[in-house]
Amino acid sequence: MATLGTPKSTIEIIQKYQFTFQKKFGQNFLIDSHVVQKIIRAAEITKEECVLEIGPGIGTMTQHLAEHARQVIAVEIDSSLIPILNETLAPYENVIVMNQDILKTDICALAQEYNGGKPVKVVANLPYYITTPIIMKLFESNVPLDNITVMVQKEVADRMQAGPGNKEYGALSLAVQYYAKPYIAANVPPNCFIPRPGVGSAVIRLTRHKNPPVQVDDPKFMFQLIRASFNQRRKTLQNGLNNSPDIPYSKETILAAIESIGLPAAVRGETLTLGQFAALADCLRHSELKELS
Ligand code: SAM
Numbered sequence: 001m002a003t004l005g006t007p008k009s010t011i012e013i014i015q016k017y018q019f020t021f022q023k024k025f026g027q028n029f030l031i032d033s034h035v036v037q038k039i040i041r042a043a044e045i046t047k048e049e050c051v052l053e054i055g056p057g058i059g060t061m062t063q064h065l066a067e068h069a070r071q072v073i074a075v076e077i078d079s080s081l082i083p084i085l086n087e088t089l090a091p092y093e094n095v096i097v098m099n100q101d102i103l104k105t106d107i108c109a110l111a112q113e114y115n116g117g118k119p120v121k122v123v124a125n126l127p128y129y130i131t132t133p134i135i136m137k138l139f140e141s142n143v144p145l146d147n148i149t150v151m152v153q154k155e156v157a158d159r160m161q162a163g164p165g166n167k168e169y170g171a172l173s174l175a176v177q178y179y180a181k182p183y184i185a186a187n188v189p190p191n192c193f194i195p196r197p198g199v200g201s202a203v204i205r206l207t208r209h210k211n212p213p214v215q216v217d218d219p220k221f222m223f224q225l226i227r228a229s230f231n232q233r234r235k236t237l238q239n240g241l242n243n244s245p246d247i248p249y250s251k252e253t254i255l256a257a258i259e260s261i262g263l264p265a266a267v268r269g270e271t272l273t274l275g276q277f278a279a280l281a282d283c284l285r286h287s288e289l290k291e292l293s
Pocket of ligand 1: 028059101103128
């Protein structure tokens with residue numbers, strides 16, 4: 001079996017198996033081995049490591065991962081790709097293919113079984129229709145993680161990396177940056193895929209923080225505040241939070257909390273840093289305790 005990563009080898013294998021692309025699975029296969037190499041370099045994979053690949057497709061990146069890592073676990077939802085993967089990955093003894101939905105996979109159990117519970121690296125050319133749920137699952141389910149290096153829509157990569165004052169800054173930026181340090185490693189044009197996606201793509205590496213960069217008593221509540229602030233971007237923070245059904249505080253309590261962390265009454269949510277959202281969340285929670293006592 002020839003190494004994949006060119007238009008010719010990709011077309012040959014999909015014709016041999018009469019594979020038809022499924023839009024509902026976000027199937028855009030990489031046909032450029034330089035891009036694959038860039039992803040693998042950005043992930044900083046070594047021979048000791050265990051890598052989880054989400055959505056191997058026909059196995060293009062999987063072949064390269066198998067050459068660089070100790071163990072590769074590849075989770076693919078589309079059962080019609082499994083016979084293809086059996087052929088393209090036949091030479092590699094360090095690859096396990098699972099025909100499963102990643103959103104229903106117990107990734108902690110996989111890390112335990114194949115890496116003794118030590119941190120794994122995640123590498124993927126992600127299906128774009130579920131980029132955010134996959135990344136949030138990886139962070140929130142406390143999978144032991146070193147870094148996640150993924151191909152995503154360029155616009156989504158920009159949002160993950162944006163800071164206050166940037167028009168891309170939003171709830172996704174803050175969620176990602178609470179858990180990890182983002183770094184955009186490459187921009188990738190549509191002609192590097194079959195079929196060509198309608199949008200530009202980028203490779204982003206998210207290096208998991210050992211400890212969160214801010215301390216907050218109730219992170220879940222902080223994220224509720226963040227979502228409520230950005231849901232009403234054009235409003236002041238005070239009005240945005242007051243209008244939200246998820247934030248059970250009076251306008252006066254919200255204003256007192258905003259002012260007590262040193263911000264002006266008319267501040268907009270989109271200017272707050274993660275540290276300021278954490279301080280605001282703690283302040284509101286403490287005012288609730290005061291109201292109860
Ligand atoms: N890695 C391959 C490549 O780069 O050529 C394919 C990437 S393609 C953008 C996304 C892959 O994810 C497809 O193979 C698709 O079938 C698979 N996929 C989509 N949804 C999935 C899910 N929920 N769980 C696992 N795999 C999924």
